[in-house]
């Protein structure tokens with residue numbers, strides 16, 4: 004009889020040990036599987052000390068980073084001829100010190116460009132020279148340190164007759180600026196993967212058809228494009244994952260990679276229920292499953308580490324939020340657990 008509490012005590016110790024042993028991080032599995040899994044690093048990163056919870060979590064949970072803002076043209080060259088590389092360089096140094104890869108985001112976009120560059124009154128010769136100089140300078144600066152660049156971001160607008168967004172680049176230079184951007188980036192860093200990146204083009208539909216048409220034609224013209232970035236800014240319950248799989252497969256058949264570049268799955272702010280967190284977890288699991296089953300998909304990036312700094316509440320005027328896998332207090336959400344468990348399972352089945 005007296006042995007009984009002792010047995011319970013031993014069982015409790017073993018259970019705790021098992022639980023501890025069972026705890027791990029997303030990164031441990033990602034590294035074992037040789038998969039690039041990461042997050043976008045928000046501007047707050049640059050204000051935090053080295054031992055801040057944000058940085059500790061970032062390097063223990065992920066093996067890949069991308070700058071959410073500081074590698075965009077408005078941050079890199081706010082004044083013509085003055086390139087600001089300090090913040091990106093410090094992020095890249097952090098990544099190197101912790102054995103992490105870096106994605107580059109983004110070289111050409113219609114947003115977050117300095118006023119002097121975003122000017123459709125410039126002559127085509129002038130804008131052509133500006134873009135060429137920007138891409139060449141920036142990609143050369145980071146040469147060998149960025150494994151994949153988002154070269155052109157969001158150039159498709161499927162509602163336009165020709166499917167091209169009427170940015171200053173498009174209005175002044177015409178669609179050939181897209182080819183040129185890839186050629187210049189490739190010349191400056193021939194080993195980096197060069198990606199066309201867009202949102203709302205994840206499953207089969209008018210927009211992904213237009214992206215597909217664009218990249219297929221680029222391949223046919225021998226433009227050095229490596230793949231298509233699927234941003235994946237999802238709203239809970241709205242994604243057709245079978246369609247996404249089909250889209251990834253047709254891109255692969257072109258000889259192009261895919262990358263999941265900016266995943267988040269937002270919830271309505273007035274419906275933050277346990278049920279919705281579980282649904283969100285199942286959707287994260289579906290995206291991770293697509294990624295793990297497809298060796299042609301070469302990155303899985305979340306658009307932020309924690310809900311605390313996510314772009315969604317600000318952008319949606321607080322109507323949506325809670326889109327990431329770590330909550331505002333940095334605790335693991337059901338979405339974290341689903342992704343973590345699926346990765347562990349993949350490691351066990353390897």
Ligand code: G3I
Nearest residue numbers: 046071072108109114115156202234236265306313314318
């Ligand atoms: O830089 C100014 C700063 O000087 C000022 O003090 C501050 C005050 O609000 O604003 C700062 O700029 C903000 C910037 O983020 C940096 O924090 C902009 O107002 C804000 O609009 C900007 O939002 C970014 C957005 O791109 C711009 O379109 C988000 O953080 C970023 O998550 C988002 O990321 C994009 C991807 O690059 C491309 N795909 C879509 C994705 C989500 O929109």
